[in-house]
Amino acid sequence: MWHLDLVPIYLSDRPRLLTELTVALERALPVTVHVRTPWFDPELSFDPTRGQYSSTRVLRYLLDERSSSSPRVLAVVGVDLFAPVLTYVFGEAQLDGRAAVVSIHRLRPEAYGLPADDRLLFGRLLKESVHELGHTFGLLHCTDGSCVMHASTYVEDIDLKSAEFCMDCRGSVPTTIT
Amino acid sequence: MVDYEFSVRDSLERWFEKDGYRTAGAADAKEALQQLQDAAWDIVFLDIKMPGMDGLELQRRIRQIDPELTVIMITAFASVETAVESLKEGAFDYVTKPIDPDELSHLVKRVIEHRRLRTENIQLREKVEQLATPTEIVGESRSIQEVLDLVRSVAATDVTVLIRGESGTGKELIAQTIHANSNRRYFPIVPVNCGALPETLLESELFGHEKGAFTGAQYRRKGRLEMANGGTLFLDEVGTISPKTQIDLLRVLESKEFTRLGGSKPVRVEFRVICATNQNLEKMVEEGQFREDLYFRLNVFTISIPPLRERRDDIPLLAKHFLDVYSLQMNRPFTDFDPGAMDKLVRYSWPGNIRELANAVERSLVVGKPPTVMAHDLPVQLERETDISSGDSLMEVERIHIGNILKRTGWNITRAAEILKIDRVTLYNKIKKYDLRR
Numbered sequence: 001m002w003h004l005d006l007v008p009i010y011l012s013d014r015p016r017l018l019t020e021l022t023v024a025l026e027r028a029l030p031v032t033v034h035v036r037t038p039w040f041d042p043e044l045s046f047d048p049t050r051g052q053y054s055s056t057r058v059l060r061y062l063l064d065e066r067s068s069s070s071p072r073v074l075a076v077v078g079v080d081l082f083a084p085v086l087t088y089v090f091g092e093a094q095l096d097g098r099a100a101v102v103s104i105h106r107l108r109p110e111a112y113g114l115p116a117d118d119r120l121l122f123g124r125l126l127k128e129s130v131h132e133l134g135h136t137f138g139l140l141h142c143t144d145g146s147c148v149m150h151a152s153t154y155v156e157d158i159d160l161k162s163a164e165f166c167m168d169c170r171g172s173v174p175t176t177i178t
Numbered sequence: 179m180v181d182y183e184f185s186v187r188d189s190l191e192r193w194f195e196k197d198g199y200r201t202a203g204a205a206d207a208k209e210a211l212q213q214l215q216d217a218a219w220d221i222v223f224l225d226i227k228m229p230g231m232d233g234l235e236l237q238r239r240i241r242q243i244d245p246e247l248t249v250i251m252i253t254a255f256a257s258v259e260t261a262v263e264s265l266k267e268g269a270f271d272y273v274t275k276p277i278d279p280d281e282l283s284h285l286v287k288r289v290i291e292h293r294r295l296r297t298e299n300i301q302l303r304e305k306v307e308q309l310a311t312p313t314e315i316v317g318e319s320r321s322i323q324e325v326l327d328l329v330r331s332v333a334a335t336d337v338t339v340l341i342r343g344e345s346g347t348g349k350e351l352i353a354q355t356i357h358a359n360s361n362r363r364y365f366p367i368v369p370v371n372c373g374a375l376p377e378t379l380l381e382s383e384l385f386g387h388e389k390g391a392f393t394g395a396q397y398r399r400k401g402r403l404e405m406a407n408g409g410t411l412f413l414d415e416v417g418t419i420s421p422k423t424q425i426d427l428l429r430v431l432e433s434k435e436f437t438r439l440g441g442s443k444p445v446r447v448e449f450r451v452i453c454a455t456n457q458n459l460e461k462m463v464e465e466g467q468f469r470e471d472l473y474f475r476l477n478v479f480t481i482s483i484p485p486l487r488e489r490r491d492d493i494p495l496l497a498k499h500f501l502d503v504y505s506l507q508m509n510r511p512f513t514d515f516d517p518g519a520m521d522k523l524v525r526y527s528w529p530g531n532i533r534e535l536a537n538a539v540e541r542s543l544v545v546g547k548p549p550t551v552m553a554h555d556l557p558v559q560l561e562r563e564t565d566i567s568s569g570d571s572l573m574e575v576e577r578i579h580i581g582n583i584l585k586r587t588g589w590n591i592t593r594a595a596e597i598l599k600i601d602r603v604t605l606y607n608k609i610k611k612y613d614l615r616r
Binding site for chain 2: 050056082083084085086087088089092095135140141151153154
């Protein structure tokens with residue numbers, strides 16, 4: 001068992017989503033999840049020229065949180081994320097590192113002009129959260145289309161894969177992290 | 179990733195690393211060129227606008243270092259002119275910052291597919307080249323060198339070639355060599371053995387047939403003429419074609435058009451014709467067995483292959499060639515012929531020409547004991563009287579003739595001396611002189 005800090009950012013309107021994610025992550029991974037507020041000002045990662053939040057900056061601030069001692073930290077944000085050269089990202093993680101971030105902004109069916117669907121949104125958020133945490137274990141994109149580590153360029157790609165690791169990838173998920 | 183901005187390089191690198199790619203970044207042209215010299219890379223992302231040497235100039239330099247490298251331009255502005263210029267200079271594509279993740283993903287998939295196809299294409303071309311290159315033509319004699327000179331001069335042209343020569347002299351091999359050295363080598367050479375098929379079968383073999391053209395024609399079938407489209411049609415034993423098929427063939431050669439059996443739609447074809455015969459076509463024309471107009475159409479450029487008995491100088495070379503080929507094929511470690519065996523090979527008249535020689539060598543490797551082929555390993559028919567060829571000296575003729583008579587009489591010296599009209603002592607002296615052995 002290891003500890004995961006779950007850091008909601010701009011997500012106060014969706015308390016149920018966070019609770020469900022906590023339970024689901026504890027089922028999916030050998031973790032105890034601890035929900036806490038960020039110890040930095042999230043607005044510092046806002047880019048006014050793009051009107052989006054920088055995923056890279058969020059990761060940097062998460063890592064700069066000196067008082068955090070959890071081996072992994074996952075931020076879940078309610079706003080749109082971008083990486084400097086990319087128009088948007090669903091999430092980002094430090095490969096073989098400690099921090100990861102996921103945005104629900106483009107996981108919402110409403111973003112594509114479709115009616116809201118909380119179940120669908122939750123399923124996508126769980127998959128992306130496990131996926132980004134997988135990168136922090138050093139896992140790369142998997143060629144198995146049903147594995148959670150399969151790369152997702154479109155939101156539909158997320159719907160096609162499962163929330164679970166394939167046998168090969170599962171072997172790289174640690175049971176304990178010190 | 180060659181980009182002045184660290185954040186761009188960094189995020190691209192991280193994006194690709196998660197897909198399992200090995201990546202590296204360079205802030206300017208100088209650093210990029212250094213990295214390209216130090217290690218081999220497959221794809222370079224290049225920012226068009228950079229301080230110092232710009233992306234376009236760097237692209238030119240990169241192509242000088244490694245023309246196979248895939249260059250993708252990154253531009254901050256949708257500047258069509260510079261992007262087009264970069265494509266003209268050989269860039270694979272360009273992307274505008276910020277890049278859509280799905281666009282990047284598609285682009286990389288396309289690059290990989292492109293590189294895969296290019297590699298596959300090179301490999302297939304090499305394979306075709308190997309397949310299209312026929313077995314080596316072995317021979318150093320003047321007569322075979324003259325044949326090869328003709329082959330070389332006619333190969334690159336599109337002229338119809340008539341190959342003449344006795345059975346087993348290698349007419350098909352010559353046809354394959356002409357095809358392999360022609361511009362049609364990436365298309366097939368389609369052989370039709372006209373002598374092996376009865377008239378009706380030959381027709382359907384050449385022209386193909388539509389479904390239901392005759393009993394048993396359950397499917398439409400392409401004929402050899404269609405298969406040869408773009409390539410070479412090799413008509414072996416052309417002298418055996420029936421008068422009716424001769425007319426049909428002549429029509430195709432003239433119009434490059436025909437209809438399948440049972441069909442009405444004309445099929446257009448374009449191929450080169452090489453044909454071969456061991457018959458006297460001129461005599462057949464005189465006797466009315468072969469159409470004169472077809473004869474003139476086929477007899478444009480003639481290559482006559484000499485029979486093996488007229489190029490005896492090549493026998494040791496050919497025998498050794500077949501010895502090497504078959505010993506490798508059969509995994510029998512033969513290295514050479516015993517002088518007696520070689521003498522036997524050189525002396526024999528080889529009515530079946532090179533094919534017969536190849537068979538004789540193959541057989542000797544089966545019955546013989548490695549590493550040397552002995553005279554008694556060779557087939558019995560080689561014991562028959564050896565031929566006296568026009569090039570032999572009087573002494574050689576005498577040696578062969580005495581040997582033949584001795585063989586015929588079963589080495590009965592008295593009988594042989596009687597036939598030769600010399601006394602026994604003289605015969606003994608000659609046997610000793612010529613080192614003749616039973």
